Amino acid sequence: MVGRGSDAVTRSGRGARLAARTLLVLVLAVLVAGTTFVGGLLAAPLDVRAVPPAPKPVLLLGADGTQFGQIRPAQRREVLRGEDIPEVMRQAIISAEDSRFLDHKGVDPIATLRAAYRDLTGGRRQGGSTITQQYVKNVYVGNDRTFGRKIREAAVAVRLENRKSKDDILTDYLNVLYLGNSTYGVQAASKYYYGVDVKDLALEKPGQPGAPDEVLALARASMLAGIAPAPSAWNPVEDFAQARLRQKYTLNQMVSNGYVTPQQASEAFRREAAVLPKKVTPPEPPSTAPEYADIVTAQLQERFADDPDQLDRGGLRVRTALDTDLQEAVTRAAREVLPDQDDPQAAVVAVDISSGDVTAMTTLRRAPAKGDRPEITGYTRGGFNLAINGRRSTGSTIKPFTLAAALEKGLTLDTRRSAPSCDTIEDPNAEGGSYRYCNAAGEGGSSRRLSLQRALQGSVNTVYVPLAIEAGRPRIKQLMLDAGVVASEAAFATAPSSFGLGTTALASPLSMASAYGTLMNAGVHVAPRYLLEVRDVDGGLVSREPEQPEPVRRALSPQVAEQVVEAMSGVTARGGTARSARQDFTVYGKTGTTNDSTNAWFIGCSREGRDVCLAVWMGYDDESCGEQLTRSCGGMKDVNGVEQVYGGTLPADIYDRTWEILDEVQARRAAEPSG
Template sequence: MSTAKSSAKQRSPLWRRLLGWLGLAVLGLLIVGLAGFLIAYAVVDIPDPNEDFQAEASFVYYADGRSELGSFAVQDRQLVLLDEVPDHMQQAVIAAEDRTFYANAGIDVKGIVRAAYNNVVGESTQGASTITQQYVKILYLTQDQTYSRKAREGILALKVQREVSKDEILQGYLNTIYFGRGAYGAQAAAAAYFDKDIGEVTVPEAALLATVLNSPGTLDPREGKGAAADALVRYRYVLDGMVETGALSAPQADRFSRRLPKTVAPSQDDELGGPDGFLMAMARAELRTNGFSDADVDAGGLQITTTFSRKAMTAAKQAVRAQKLGRLKQLHIALASVEPGSGKVRAVYGGADYVRSDFNWALAGGQPGSSFKPFALLAALRDGISLTDTFDGNSPYVIEGTGEDVENQGDSGGGSFGFVPLLYATVESINTAYVDLTLSMDNGGQKVIGAAELAGIPKSATNKLAPVPVVALGYAPVPTIDMANAYATFAAGGRRADWHVLETVVDADGETVYTAEDTATRTFSAEIASDVSYALQQVVERGTGTNASTVRCPVAGKTGTATGAQGEVSSSWFVGYTPTLSTAVMYVRGDGNEQLENYLPTFYGGEFPARTFAAYMQGALQDTKCVDFPAPAFVTGTIAPPTSTVTVPTTTTTTTEPPTTTTTEPPTTDPPNPNPPGSQEPSSDGPGGGGGG
């Protein structure tokens, strides 16, 4: 016992020395920090806000970097005195942004410590801004989330606090802060959200205006159900803050918290009218995704270069007008065009007029029908199946164990084709053969879905698909732009890239602050891609897609006609590409599920969609050099050039044979008949609808 006590006494001087050294180190750091702060406080001057604070419009350009597509709004601001702003509006902003505003020294020490801790442990770089700090940042500083900017912000806030009264700071803040919808300041915000003067806003309206300050745009209830739900959470936080600061009683806050006050619809700038408005909206959405706030976009003086081609957009508008279907008011035509290998979106036609309806059909899409079959073709080639292997093309085809049957239907009434090579099944879009193909592969349905993802169909679309035998018939909706991008992967020889609409962003100082990344990656071999392209070229040359053959350059593509749950034709597609441009065209009616049959003069994908595709590609590729497709590799077999004719059965007998392939047989030297009598565009029902030709 005495020995242990003696050892402890011997160790204690060392511990005391360590504690002493630590204390000296901390004291030294405090002295250095204080000295640094005093020096910084002495040398940092308050700039003249009238010289430094200037909002600038952001301009959006086509891909050439010179042709202007449009501009995002300059500041919409109307200055008001603090006395003109209702007290409940002032208190709502204080509750939302800085509940100790009238008591603090211009900075929030607790908030700074909390933000610093979160940043050190790996959370995103956070601010801890009081109203004074936010006002200083707006007037004198940039929007950068850096420690140096935050330090200067804090020093300036302390200086401003000593020289300007709290009421003056609040008045300046309420006249400069961004509320979304292009509105800067409370007066402009009241007009933008409620079509009234700031002096007329009610308590709930004031609380909602304070709500959107946290994230203008994403907390605007008019931005959709998700935004409205998020806004309600923040709105209740603001009301709770007003109770905390004594601006409201708890019963009042409880009554107001039940629902958001109604807002007016956002006004649309005239330049957003017509199809180009969809391009501007897509550019803004991608800017948000890449960290640019609405304030940056609407007042940051940005120079935004997009991927959109002016020539391609002109061609898209002309191609739609050329169909002369404007009298069909319920008809929606969507077009999306993507550059293979880069993912650059060259053209989007999302609707006739963005101001009239901002629903973008190129982003929404519909059931692709048989235009989904190339992903099953890709899956088959990756699984060792060749273009010469044969599959059951009889109709109806009964899926064993389910009792479900699939039929070939089309222009000439459908029919049976017997056992046909995969190439011929693709050229004539034979539903039953593609169901047989899917069943012939182990986990065939899942392989088709996986192949679609490899090509570029996002999981948000494939998650709606079940790995069923009819998955290749395109029964679940896919965005038009994703179909164009997936076919672009075929055109790029198996290299997939994420589609995007932004190229570069340059700030007001001339610095490039954003450049699109190269996202291209190989997802399947160039040899397999060349075989897919070969098969789809035959579709255009002598199959269901011959209306697309008028393009002066070599074209590969696929038709698609889908039926809804009631067996009615609900969408009509053509998706195709040259080696340099991939394009998807979709026709739908009403909400996207209404019947096209007996509404359009002809409703198959090989008709209006293929014609629209051809008209667009002619214009978009004008004055460009045509590029040939690579020769097919025939990775699992060989096929002679299509020159001869074979007899195809036309009986309607249903086969009872199991799904088969002929991979053990040597490849034929005679090609499948490329253009038999009675070529047609089949369609069939799948879960919740189906697809065909």
């Protein structure tokens, strides 16, 4: 046993001597190979750079250049002055990363040789880079894993130490080092992990009376500094136990360096609860069109998927199709018509007829019953967007597409059909194999025959359900697909035979506005567009969208489309279902209401300088519906003085009020001084 032990010791000694000789050879080789290169670097002038400024947000602009929101940079970083960083934070980072920082001249040969020796002998890996070298890597030479980069890093570090004070270098480093979870610099990290500015590390609740707690500051600073060498591996959010080991190491180093006493270090380490990460993220930047901002953000992330740094660096100026005046109008109109917490949900979308540009969007989705009132638009960034994601039953807003299919069959607007008050249709999906349906009160009768145009104006179900059978359901479905009501045939998979009544949850407010735009655009569907162009911080063009985004397709002939549009002009006339939406310009539209007023729609389109289709939806978004809103959950009755809500009541009121407010907004803008 002793002999084997002696042999083991001998082998260990031989291994150490071999490692030492190998290390010496490597050092000599490095010195010989690098002397000329390093000499040239040391002789070259050094561009002493300031700390890179904090990333700028991406600005979201309307079509006229008015800002309506911004995208927060993915990199969270704030630049502080030296006096705003407490001494305990400086001492902690020196102890954790570079205890000889105040003694060396940018490069620490002792630390470098010690790290190399431990690598060669299989000991615990240890970095040899100084704080100055780490800063140089971040700001000057990058993070390439090459020998040349390490040589440049060392040379620049030496030169930087001759140009800047230790205090300034340390301040700069504390403003750029990565500390995990997208935080760069001690200020951003302190806010994320503890919810306080780094200058307030000693305060439990900044802004409130109380003496600074220096032990609290020591606990927090040692935790932040401890994770700095490897923030991904020692992330306190992912592995708090490992982060605590690093905190303990840092505190021990602070004791060794004479910054704190053993008692202070022990007391700080016992403050475990004080260093639990709070994960405080800043709120999303405010926006006058938060739904729109979320959509644009998602599209930009997709656009720059191959070069995410371009988006993360910030500073881009993104011009969108948003009409900021119209956006203000639809937002105010929706909130004026539906001001109360227990009012129904709503979504309003405006789409330009010829370009497909989405020019306005707002939603009202009430907060859960916790006493909190909704925000100004009722939407929180990152939330569920009723305007594009809420698939609802469309009611009679689907009838123009039934009419289009009938006109293609050779019928005309003057073709007359029987209009009984109620009727029954065979439907294998319905209970008993049939489905009974009726008209709204006052429409139709046992002996009445109505033209297709008049039946559309009055939304007469007993004309349009048989008409859907006559025109052919397959053709109606294809029209709805081509016009943009639905995105794929899969949407019709569970549609009953009575889908011509709009009883199936098929469409969103956006898709309905876009589909009506197809009718108004001579039968040509243009995909909705949000982005117009992206420019960099200096104004250089990064990308520009085509005038008409794909897909552009013909859904129906210009002749048929124009006849449908003509028929829709009667909806706001005397005898129509949306008389309250009458304006001083022609409105081409249609109302829609599903059983028991669970959904109510008004879609109105205009020309004469207001070339948009505006879709208004109202309904209840009860949790029992499920997140996809695939079924309705309650009728709308006794809402703001309206006994029962139909498409021609409150939805039409929102449409009408939108244009009134828009006139006010534009008049106000015109009266504002230019420049």
